[in-house]
Amino acid sequence: MKKAVSVMVLVAVAALTIFCFGSVASAGEEIKMVGVITKIEIAGKDAKTATATLKDNKTEQLVVITVEDELTLDKFKDHRIVEGDEIRCKYEVIDGKNLSKLFRKTAGC
Numbered sequence: 132m133k134k135a136v137s138v139m140v141l142v143a144v145a146a147l148t149i150f151c152f153g154s155v156a157s158a159g160e161e162i163k164m165v166g167v168i169t170k171i172e173i174a175g176k177d178a179k180t181a182t183a184t185l186k187d188n189k190t191e192q193l194v195v196i197t198v199e200d201e202l203t204l205d206k207f208k209d210h211r212i213v214e215g216d217e218i219r220c221k222y223e224v225i226d227g228k229n230l231s232k233l234f235r236k237t238a239g240c
Contacts, residue, residue: 161221161232168214169193171207181207183234185218196222198231212236 166185173181181198198204206212212234221233 161223162229163219163221164189164194165217165219165237166194168212168216168218171212171214173204173207176208178204180204183207183218183231185220188217194229196220196229196231196234198234200231200234203231203234 166187170184217237219237222229
């Protein structure tokens, strides 16, 4: 009887742990996607952010990604990445914005 109660308590604790940590992990989860750029918006030459709208290849939905890293911004500015390019990206949803963590052409750059 003691062994059965111990097993039940152990299962309950494990389930609770998975439930608690599972919901925390999903809050800052990276999302991966491949899509074609339909629109790029840069505020100006000295802009520190840009937005790129991608059409997801799987779902066909438009996703707006905010790009802040200098390397990708430079590629936008000198037209190495342009509308119509297929992009592989990873992003996180933070404060309702999709912030880019990785933003590269699928064929390389």
